[in-house]
Amino acid sequence: MSRQVLVRNAHVVPGSGPELPGTDVLCTDGVITAVAPGLEARAAPGCEVIDATGLTVTAGFVDAHRHVWQAPLRGTGADMGLPRYFAEVLGTALHAMTPAAAAAATRLGAALALDAGITTVFDYSNATRSPEHTDAIVEAFEASGIRAVVGHGDPSATADVRRLAARTGRVTGALAILGPDYGDWDEAVAQLTFGRDLGLTVAAHAGGATVRRLHDAGLLGPDLQLVHLNAVTAGDAKLLADTGTAVVVTPTVEAVMGHGASAYGRLADAGARPALGVDVVINNPPDLFEPLRDTLRTARLATGSASLPPAADLLRAVTADGARAVGLGGVVGTVEAGRRADLLLLDGLGHLTGERAGAVVSCLTATDVRTVLVDGRVVKRDGHLVV
Structure with a gap:
């Protein structure tokens, strides 16, 4: 059975194109399989859903x-x-x-x-x-x-x-x-x-x-x-x-x-x-x-x-x-279908209505790292390591 995680309603900074507010990221067996709004209908039964409302998602x-x-x-x-x-x-x-x-x-x-x-x-x-x-x-x-x-x-x-x-x-x-x-x-x-x-x-x-x-x-x-x-x-x-x-x-x-x-x-x-x-x-x-x-x-x-x-x-x-x-240019580094599902969910920028990548660089710290996924598995959840 496939292992799925759906990150729902995030502001996605894909690193390979324009930023995507109100967007879902679907991960299947450790791979990003879709980045688009409204992906809940594509999630299989038992899919873990992470509500990312107000959060910013970037590549790990x-x-x-x-x-x-x-x-x-x-x-x-x-x-x-x-x-x-x-x-x-x-x-x-x-x-x-x-x-x-x-x-x-x-x-x-x-x-x-x-x-x-x-x-x-x-x-x-x-x-x-x-x-x-x-x-x-x-x-x-x-x-x-x-x-x-x-x-x-x-x-x-x-x-x-x-x-x-x-x-x-x-x-x-x-x-x-x-x-x-x-x-x-x-x-x-x-x-x-x-x-x-x-x-x-x-x-x-x-x-x-x-x-x-x-x-x-x-x-x-x-x-x-x-x-x-x-x-x-x-x-x-x-x-x-x-x-x-x-x-x-x-x-x-x-x-x-x-x-x-x-x-x-x-x-x-x-x-x-x-x-x-x-x-x-x-x-x-x-x-x-x-x-x-x-x-x-x-x-x-x-x-x-x-x-x-x-x-x-x-x-x-x-x-x-x-x-x-590090030799993983085709594996990780962007939030797009086909890459491994290494993702950050970042807090502190939910009040912004425009682009957020610059604010991630200029304003955030490690304390703003809310949730972390590696290979589609949650290793930090709501501010606490779980591994």
């Missing part, structure tokens, strides 16, 4: 870069720069983490994300230190109800990476490498080739120094995800845009930890499609509303305009462009 947010295992360290690094981070977090804390601890940390990180409306997370996972760690992390994500792309952080563990690459469904695999900006060029090329041969998205931290070399070597492309890029030039940003390379910025962490000015504007101006990430929670809230507003403020300061860029345009950085950056 996609966190395109997070080190999920660091969830228990939240708040420990308010004044922590990169040298201390490498020593204390990636040194001491990481190497003390057992598989059981990795599982518990992953469950906590997933819960924090879901509570804030993040339905998909790309986990750049330093914690995949053994097959037992990898299994613990995957199992924790499966139990949490979130959609996760687990970036294996040890490319030398080829058998474990291959095992992760074979996964399908709500929790899938990727490869997380150091990258040529911070490591050996030949090693980075070999790792990128290995990941590509497995059909994986390959993620790397990057300052921007090797973008042109990657381009000249024919190594840029949609299955390569470069994160941060604070030093990228306008010309190199154009190379990334022209090759469709996935780019992710984490503006709040980049500012707090001294990475440099966000590259979002340079990337967007060049025609790239930058996504946003939380990155770490040692000094940063576990939601994407703050990075959205930080990006909006920075962009408005650059343009000197009260309306450029439009706030609504930034919403795609945590929906459609986020999905694309």
Whole structure:
């Protein structure tokens, strides 16, 4: 028997066309099957009906870069720069983490994300230190109800990476490498080739120094995800845009930890499609509303305009462009038939009579996340997690 959920009478922000007030969203077996008014007649007996009157429905947010295992360290690094981070977090804390601890940390990180409306997370996972760690992390994500792309952080563990690459469904695999900006060029090329041969998205931290070399070597492309890029030039940003390379910025962490000015504007101006990430929670809230507003403020300061860029345009950085950056561009990121039913029901804007996407970006917080669905299953209902 099919499992159906009907979200009724919502103001839908589809992300793929005009906003749709007074609209229903019908989900069948985890897939959005219809978006239109008056869908109750199409619902099967036993369909769960969620009254969304006064609420705003968007695609679930996609966190395109997070080190999920660091969830228990939240708040420990308010004044922590990169040298201390490498020593204390990636040194001491990481190497003390057992598989059981990795599982518990992953469950906590997933819960924090879901509570804030993040339905998909790309986990750049330093914690995949053994097959037992990898299994613990995957199992924790499966139990949490979130959609996760687990970036294996040890490319030398080829058998474990291959095992992760074979996964399908709500929790899938990727490869997380150091990258040529911070490591050996030949090693980075070999790792990128290995990941590509497995059909994986390959993620790397990057300052921007090797973008042109990657381009000249024919190594840029949609299955390569470069994160941060604070030093990228306008010309190199154009190379990334022209090759469709996935780019992710984490503006709040980049500012707090001294990475440099966000590259979002340079990337967007060049025609790239930058996504946003939380990155770490040692000094940063576990939601994407703050990075959205930080990006909006920075962009408005650059343009000197009260309306450029439009706030609504930034919403795609945590929906459609986020999905694309983690290799799920055809799976999630918009509210339209055929996409997986990852949805947010947001409170606080029911008094508005016009478009709401800009208000979601400029005004809402994680406390406005009322109900969350992943794969058509309710994981947060009326303000409370149920997984």
